[in-house]
Amino acid sequence: MSSMQGQPIKCKAAVARGVNDLRIEEITVAPPKAGEVRLKVHSNALCHTDIYTLEGSDPEGVFPSILGHEAGAVVESVGEGVTSVKEGDKVIPCYTPQCGEPECIFCNPPRGKRTNLCPKIRGTQGGGVMPDGTSRFTGKDGEEIKHFMGCSTFSEYTVVAEISCAKVNDAAPLHTCSLLGCGVATGLGAVWNTCDIEGGSSVAVFGLGAVGLSVIQGAQMRGAKRIFAIDTNPGKFDMAKELGATDCVNPDDYDKPIQQVLNGELTEWGIDYTFDATGNTEVMRAALESAHRGWGESCVIGVAAAGQEISTRPFQLVTGRKWTGTAFGGFKSRSEVPPLVEDYMNNELKLDHYITHEFKGVEGTLEAIDALHSGDCLRAVVTY
Numbered sequence: 001m002s003s004m005q006g007q008p009i010k011c012k013a014a015v016a017r018g019v020n021d022l023r024i025e026e027i028t029v030a031p032p033k034a035g036e037v038r039l040k041v042h043s044n045a046l047c048h049t050d051i052y053t054l055e056g057s058d059p060e061g062v063f064p065s066i067l068g069h070e071a072g073a074v075v076e077s078v079g080e081g082v083t084s085v086k087e088g089d090k091v092i093p094c095y096t097p098q099c100g101e102p103e104c105i106f107c108n109p110p111r112g113k114r115t116n117l118c119p120k121i122r123g124t125q126g127g128g129v130m131p132d133g134t135s136r137f138t139g140k141d142g143e144e145i146k147h148f149m150g151c152s153t154f155s156e157y158t159v160v161a162e163i164s165c166a167k168v169n170d171a172a173p174l175h176t177c178s179l180l181g182c183g184v185a186t187g188l189g190a191v192w193n194t195c196d197i198e199g200g201s202s203v204a205v206f207g208l209g210a211v212g213l214s215v216i217q218g219a220q221m222r223g224a225k226r227i228f229a230i231d232t233n234p235g236k237f238d239m240a241k242e243l244g245a246t247d248c249v250n251p252d253d254y255d256k257p258i259q260q261v262l263n264g265e266l267t268e269w270g271i272d273y274t275f276d277a278t279g280n281t282e283v284m285r286a287a288l289e290s291a292h293r294g295w296g297e298s299c300v301i302g303v304a305a306a307g308q309e310i311s312t313r314p315f316q317l318v319t320g321r322k323w324t325g326t327a328f329g330g331f332k333s334r335s336e337v338p339p340l341v342e343d344y345m346n347n348e349l350k351l352d353h354y355i356t357h358e359f360k361g362v363e364g365t366l367e368a369i370d371a372l373h374s375g376d377c378l379r380a381v382v383t384y
């Protein structure tokens with residue numbers, strides 16, 4: 001049994017004190033309550049959404065808080081009634097929980113087969129607290145520090161709901177598998193679950209960060225015949241080609257809107273499936289308008305800054321295009337993340353190429369943020 005079972009743990013965390021104000025501090029992490037699990041975080045891969053929140057762009061962003069939601073961890077202790085994980089288990093904390101309760105229409109068939117959006121703890125999670133409405137984190141003066149996305153993995157220890165814990169293989173390398181806690185799983189799932197593309201389809205991906213590149217990887221694995229990789233940073237094209245892109249396109253090379261290039265010039269009628277992985281609402285529009293006349297489907301993955309809205313001429317939808325979106329690639333976290341880990345361990349899913357930067361210790365989070373801003377970083381993994 002953990003020597004700290006039932007006791008508060010003092011540890012280091014990167015605390016977001018305010019907009020762009022991230023500080024390394026000692027915090028206290030209370031023991032898990034009923035239905036909760038305390039985790040020793042092993043590695044955290046920085047996701048663009050953490051930065052977006054730190055920059056003050058998320059309407060749900062609250063301060064002070066502990067950000068981070070793409071991680072691998074080990075169970076330190078469990079609260080009353082927890083049965084699905086135990087001390088020592090390796091887990092991927094997931095921001096989309098899966099309660100699995102028989103009455104949850106989002107977790108169960110028939111309709112629940114189509115979604116991963118279990119709402120069981122979404123309200124409290126969005127408010128930065130645990131399901132009972134309180135926080136497990138306190139700062140050095142005893143003040144409350146909020147949670148974030150049900151994960152808060154910019155900390156050596158965190159507390160999450162049991163229903164947010166995907167238990168994975170005991171031999172899983174957590175620093176790589178952390179990527180399956182958000183970005184890479186999202187891109188793969190956008191292709192495999194949300195759009196469920198057919199082999200032989202054409203695909204276009206706008207934005208070649210880890211999310212967009214994993215769309216390419218997923219499309220290639222599904223047998224897409226033509227894959228357009230679009231980015232204003234041509235430095236991203238080599239990796240896109242390695243993963244299966246057939247055409248790399250830089251919108252800055254053209255003097256007309258990129259949708260007119262993709263739909264009408266590079267293709268006659270547009271592209272079967274298009275994905276936004278930039279978070280830019282103008283790009284979302286371009287992605288929709290690049291989709292094929294009659295049946296093209298465009299999937300919003302990117303998270304837009306607060307207050308931004310998307311628009312297009314209704315005619316684009318009248319002529320058969322569909323606009324959709326994805327959260328965590330539609331993967332049901334507890335049942336569908338562990339098989340992704342198995343695929344990685346069996347060499348059926350490649351992940352290592354996304355890790356372009358590695359840092360040590362919670363302090364490394366600050367360096368990881370600088371790296372993510374550099375333009376040549378896909379994922380910066382910090383191992384604590």
Ligand code: NAD
Nearest residue numbers: 048049207208209210211231232277279301302303327328
């Ligand atoms: P990233 O910043 O690493 O990559 C974004 C890429 O977009 C960069 O390569 C950049 O050069 C490119 N880009 C920027 N403006 C462009 C433009 N006008 N045209 C073409 N390319 C452009 O980000 P990421 O980690 O890959 O995440 C991508 C987006 O997905 C973010 O908005 C993130 O918040 C979001 N996200 C959503 C989910 C979800 O579940 N829906 C999950 C993870 C991440």
Ligand code: AHE
Nearest residue numbers: 047049058059060122182303326327328
């Ligand atoms: N909280 C924001 C929206 C942020 C958002 O869209 N988050 C994505 C995950 S980004 C992961 O990197 C998401 O899946 N949201 C679904 C959910 O339930 O949070 C806002 O606008 O309020």
Ligand code: ZN
Nearest residue numbers: 047049182183
């Ligand atoms: Zn994320």
Ligand code: ZN
Nearest residue numbers: 099104107118
């Ligand atoms: Zn549910």
